[in-house]
Amino acid sequence: MRAVVCRELRGPDALELADLPVPEPGACGVRIRVAAAGVNFADGLMIAGRYQEKPTLPFTPGLELAGRIEAVGAGVRGLAVGQRVLAVVGHGAFAEQAVALAEDVVALPDDIDEITAASFAVAYGTAHGALRWRADLHAGEVLLVHGAGSGVGLTAVECGKAIGAVVIATARGADKLAIAREHGAEHALNSEDPSLRDRIRELTDGRGVDVAYDPVGGAMFDLSLRSIAWEGRILVVGFASGIVPQIPANHLLVKNASVVGFYWGSYRRHDPERLSNGFEELFAWHRQGKIRPHVSQTLPLERAADAIRLLGERRVLGKLVVTMP
Numbered sequence: 001m002r003a004v005v006c007r008e009l010r011g012p013d014a015l016e017l018a019d020l021p022v023p024e025p026g027a028c029g030v031r032i033r034v035a036a037a038g039v040n041f042a043d044g045l046m047i048a049g050r051y052q053e054k055p056t057l058p059f060t061p062g063l064e065l066a067g068r069i070e071a072v073g074a075g076v077r078g079l080a081v082g083q084r085v086l087a088v089v090g091h092g093a094f095a096e097q098a099v100a101l102a103e104d105v106v107a108l109p110d111d112i113d114e115i116t117a118a119s120f121a122v123a124y125g126t127a128h129g130a131l132r133w134r135a136d137l138h139a140g141e142v143l144l145v146h147g148a149g150s151g152v153g154l155t156a157v158e159c160g161k162a163i164g165a166v167v168i169a170t171a172r173g174a175d176k177l178a179i180a181r182e183h184g185a186e187h188a189l190n191s192e193d194p195s196l197r198d199r200i201r202e203l204t205d206g207r208g209v210d211v212a213y214d215p216v217g218g219a220m221f222d223l224s225l226r227s228i229a230w231e232g233r234i235l236v237v238g239f240a241s242g243i244v245p246q247i248p249a250n251h252l253l254v255k256n257a258s259v260v261g262f263y264w265g266s267y268r269r270h271d272p273e274r275l276s277n278g279f280e281e282l283f284a285w286h287r288q289g290k291i292r293p294h295v296s297q298t299l300p301l302e303r304a305a306d307a308i309r310l311l312g313e314r315r316v317l318g319k320l321v322v323t324m325p
Contacts, residue, residue: 003095009049012305031071036118037093038064044312062093066117084108119319127156130262139164141210146220149176151319162290218243294318
């Protein structure tokens with residue numbers, strides 16, 4: 001089978017396309033014929049050695065995929081050969097065939113195609129879990145979403161709207177602001193506007209936002225800290241800016257505010273049942289038209305390095321997906 005291989009931790013330039021043996025699923029796994037694989041910011045970090053999980057070299061990157069099961073381990077129940085599924089893997093999705101643990105595999109509803117499904121798990125899982133489980137977002141609260149034109153930001157706009165929050169989105173560029181509005185943001189603000197904090201204060205009548213969802217870090221985290229309401233919650237989801245914030249605890253004390261970390265992938269180890277339940281609500285929202293996955297571009301497997309590079313340069317609206325022949 002063909003697969004993208006990382007042999008050195010020096011970014012997209014070190015990736016190569018290689019022929020590898022077809023993997024065996026093992027007793028608790030399934031082998032999937034991959035139709036499409038989602039591209040995530042974490043892929044770029046992983047192949048540069050800057051992600052929290054570091055696979056042993058050489059490895060095939062890619063965190064999420066969709067396709068059909070073609071082999072099932074002896075200990076697997078509830079999954080069958082030929083079944084359409086999405087799966088989350090620690091790495092290995094950028095290949096024609098991939099192995100996943102049965103508990104990381106979710107059967108696909110008929111109304112979701114493989115390209116959409118490949119873009120679904122990480123971005124929607126992160127947004128849904130962060131807002132539902134960690135921030136306890138309620139209908140009527142004000143949600144501030146940074147990086148709203150990205151995959152993980154745009155999904156937070158939609159999930160916040162589905163919960164019933166009033167969504168303020170920030171992004172850089174008119175195209176990203178427009179797509180945030182299309183997907184449910186009541187207000188879309190330029191993240192480079194020097195009066196951004198004042199605009200947020202005006203929109204909230206000086207009260208501030210109840211929840212801030214931050215996959216960016218850096219200046220956007222500082223803005224969240226100064227824009228959070230009393231008893232507000234700031235969700236630390238990632239650091240796309242490359243700057244990890246240092247938190248002045250006195251701000252939290254004065255406002256009774258919370259800063260909450262969220263790493264969706266850790267639930268695969270600690271609480272996989274919660275992930276399954278999360279997908280049930282997300283699939284229901286999809287059927288109801290409350291969420292509309294936006295895949296702006298697909299690239300073939302041999303251009304996986306280009307896909308990771310484009311995402312790292314913030315040149316992608318919504319999600320980018322690598323497809324197989």
